[in-house]
Amino acid sequence: DSGVTQTPKHLITATGQRVTLRCSPRSGDLSVYWYQQSLDQGLQFLIQYYNGEERAKGNILERFSAQQFPDLHSELNLSSLELGDSALYFCASSGPGTRGYNEQFFGPGTRLTVL
Amino acid sequence: AQSVTQLDSQVPVFEEAPVELRCNYSSSVSVYLFWYVQYPNQGLQLLLKYLSGSTLVKGINGFEAEFNKSQTSFHLRKPSVHISDTAEYFCAVSDRGSTLGRLYFGRGTQLTVWP
Numbered sequence: 001d002s003g004v005t006q007t008p009k010h011l012i013t014a015t016g017q018r019v020t021l022r023c024s025p026r027s028g029d030l031s032v033y034w035y036q037q038s039l040d041q042g043l044q045f046l047i048q049y050y051n052g053e054e055r056a057k058g059n060i061l062e063r064f065s066a067q068q069f070p071d072l073h074s075e076l077n078l079s080s081l082e083l084g085d086s087a088l089y090f091c092a093s094s095g096p097g098t099r100g101y102n103e104q105f106f107g108p109g110t111r112l113t114v115l
Numbered sequence: 116a117q118s119v120t121q122l123d124s125q126v127p128v129f130e131e132a133p134v135e136l137r138c139n140y141s142s143s144v145s146v147y148l149f150w151y152v153q154y155p156n157q158g159l160q161l162l163l164k165y166l167s168g169s170t171l172v173k174g175i176n177g178f179e180a181e182f183n184k185s186q187t188s189f190h191l192r193k194p195s196v197h198i199s200d201t202a203e204y205f206c207a208v209s210d211r212g213s214t215l216g217r218l219y220f221g222r223g224t225q226l227t228v229w230p
Contacts, residue, residue, distance in 0.1 A: 003159060033218065040187050043205060043220035056215045091156060094216060101147050101209075102216055106158035 003027065004107035006091050012113045018079040021110045025072055025093030031055075033072040033094070033104060034066060049074055066096035081114045088112075117142040121221035129229050135208050136191040136224045138206030145211040148189040150180055150220065153203045162204070165189060176200070201228045202227055 003026035011017055025032050034046040036059075045058035049068035060066075063081075068074040083090060088111050092104040122137040140146065147166055151159040163174025170182040180191045189206060206221040 002160070004158070021198045027169045035218075035220075042222045045219070048215060048217055056217055058217065066156065092159075101164070101211075102191075103164070104216070104218060105162050106160070108156075 002105040002107065004091060004093050006089075006107035007111060009108065010111050010113075011051050012073050012115065013080070014115055015081055015083060017081050017114075019081065019112065020062060020076065020092075021076040021078070021089050021112075023076070023089075023091030023093075023107060025074070026095075027104055029093035029095035029105070031094045032068055032072070033084045033089075033092040034076050035090040035092065036087050037090060037109070040084075043090075044085070046047065046076070078112070083114050086112055086114045117144075117146060117210065117219040119206050119208055119219055119221035121206055121224050122202075123224050124222065125225045125227070127208040127227045127229060128196055131195050133194050134196050134200075136204050136206075138189045138221060139192065140187050140189065140206070140208050142208060142210075143188075146208040148180075148182060149209070149210055150174065150178070150189070151163065151205045152176075153205065153223075155202070160206065162191070165214075186198060189215050191210065196226070196227050196228045197209065198230060200226060202226060 005024045007060045024054045030051045046060040048056040066076045088109045090109045093100040094104045118141045120139045149164045150162040165182045207218040
């Protein structure tokens with residue numbers, strides 16, 4: 001158990017819908033990262049938050065957005081869903097600081113299926 | 116930009132045999148190097164990382180990796196594998212000079228250990 005929790009574990013929805021994925025980082029970690037794992041693209045970095053502020057953006061679509069709340073949990077919002085958005089979405093946390101040598105601890109992921 | 120190439124998408128091996136999973140990277144800056152393992156239906160777990168110092172790094176579960184700067188490689192090895200090592204293995208890098216800490220992943224190598 002990494003200490004990072006993600007809900008829900010599975011999500012099945014239809015094209016055009018909007019969903020919210022939730023992540024709670026390990027106690028004390030200030031950084032939250034979101035990654036997308038798909039057969040086509042592999043594991044890709046989406047976005048990073050540190051202590052409530054957005055720090056870095058990767059290959060995140062404009063239809064996707066995220067935020068980190070004062071209690072440090074984070075939510076990834078996916079809207080106008082398309083079939084190609086079906087993937088496993090991971091949240092990871094690390095801390096303290098944001099340096100590249102910090103180990104990132106991954107949650108179990110949310111599997112999103114868009115029908 | 117950084118890129119990571121894992122040369123083998125699948126590696127089948129018999130139990131108690133040695134294994135090497137290959138990883139090469141390309142980067143215009145110095146990087147930290149990581150190997151993560153993903154067991155079925157689980158999140159990623161850190162096996163080992165290279166930050167500095169000795170180029171031979173030992174990790175959990177009997178795995179080790181060697182950093183070769185001239186060949187820009189970070190191959191993962193285990194002298195004798197077990198059935199329980201069956202999993203997907205990801206090589207990753209992060210930018211040594213960055214304060215962001217995002218990871219760039221390879222496409223993964225599926226290691227299957229047969230009895």
